[in-house]
Amino acid sequence: MFDTTLSAASDRDWDTGAVEDPVRIAIVGCGNYARSVSIPAMVAGTYATPTVAVSGAPDTRASLADEFGLTSIDYDAYEAGAATDEYDAVYVATPNRLHLPHVETAARHGKHVICEKPLEATVERAERLVAACADADVRLMTAYRMQTDPVVRRLREFVAGGGIGDFQRAVGDFTFPVLGGDAGPDQWRLDGHLAGGGALYDVGVYPLNTARFVAGDDPTAVSATTRSPDPAFDEVDQHVDFRVEFGGEDGWVGNFSASFSGHFNTELEFLGTDGRVAVRSAFEPGADREVTVETPDGTLELAEAGADETVAEFDYFAHAVATGADVEPDGADGLVDMRTLAAVQASAATGDRVEL
Missing domain, CATH: 3.40.50.720 (NAD(P)-binding Rossmann-like Domain)
Incomplete structure (x- = not known):
């Protein structure tokens, strides 16, 4: 387990x-x-x-x-x-x-x-x-930072070892009310030129990259829709829903969403042929993860799991610099997501499925 x-x-x-x-x-x-x-x-x-x-x-x-x-x-x-x-x-x-x-x-x-x-x-x-x-x-x-989170790294090991059988689907959401608190519309995240995208670029990349990291796969095609009903988001996407295909016809799919308004939420779920893993507080910085694992052996629920992944993130980077160790989230990793995000934007603009 x-x-x-x-x-x-x-x-x-x-x-x-x-x-x-x-x-x-x-x-x-x-x-x-x-x-x-x-x-x-x-x-x-x-x-x-x-x-x-x-x-x-x-x-x-x-x-x-x-x-x-x-x-x-x-x-x-x-x-x-x-x-x-x-x-x-x-x-x-x-x-x-x-x-x-x-x-x-x-x-x-x-x-x-x-x-x-x-x-x-x-x-x-x-x-x-x-x-x-x-x-x-x-x-x-x-x-x-999620690639250095101990819970996420253990989840990758569990999945790679067949813990939930063959991958079938991932579902993830990151909702961040960007205008909450003292924040107003005069911020760079709502500037399309500076940001490149809205909720997709800022928080949608979290479920996308974390799912890629856990599964060890890269996207092959995407389809997406975006909505920006609030005029404050006229230059960026306020809401995005995107479907990502991995591994071709015999692979698996990820259904991800991100929003710049609504109740704060971060969650990620993986479903396989023999089990399911769900993580609440999945992307919140320094948060205790709530993990539910369901397999034929039974159901396990873990609360207050994990450690401060941002501390681990900078230690991981510094350790790699000092020792010459490989970096997993390197520039190539970042480029895979950049190309995927651009494909999501293209799909949302045209209504077409876009292959990568």
Whole structure:
């Protein structure tokens, strides 16, 4: 059963412990997520340490310098090579269309990169981003934190070992009320040029990539619809529903949805010929996962499973940089999703099934 897999396997199956000095990281783009989730995760971890903050806002730079003791510079100084002796790698967390120039700068300075997902706002720009890192011989990781989540990694082992039989279907949803709280319509996620897409690009990529990771398959075709009834979302998709085919005619399908309005929800379910696995709080940062496993052996329910996957994400990246280990969510992985997202948009626009 899954509880045996979860307890028998190390939470960090990638961790050899062979890191002498923490990898120093510059944070490029210090929005709310970077400040409240990513930087604290680096501080809480073992192998990564934040040392430089790059922001266009003087108040943000001052705040990060005071709270975390970071050297704080603006984007012009970053581009010019300021403080390059204070960091070994760069975490890019700017709006999607700004990823390319900031990654190119990191590569030009010989710095390794962990770049937020999706890699860019268009496939062509994402390809240039990946090429820049390859040409400079620096490591590139797409920041898919769910691939370092212990529960997700144990789930992949369980499924690969035949825990639910042959894959038949995956179902996933990520609903994030982007206008909730103090957030208003004047934000980059609602700017089609900067974001590239709305709910699809921002949160729809989570069920897509996590399902790909667990199953070890890549998409072969997609069909999709989008809706944006609220005028605030006139440049991006407010809701998206997309069907993804894996493995051709004899493969399996994923039915995924994402929304920028509605009750907050994150869930992922896998159905096989011999069982079912469902995960609640599947993509919420640092949340305890609720896992239900149904097989012929019985039903297992696990609450408060997992650990802070964002801490693991930055430790995973830093460990790979320090030891030369392979990175699973690399640039190629990010490009598969970029091409899939573009196909979803094309299908929604034309009403046609789009092959990949």
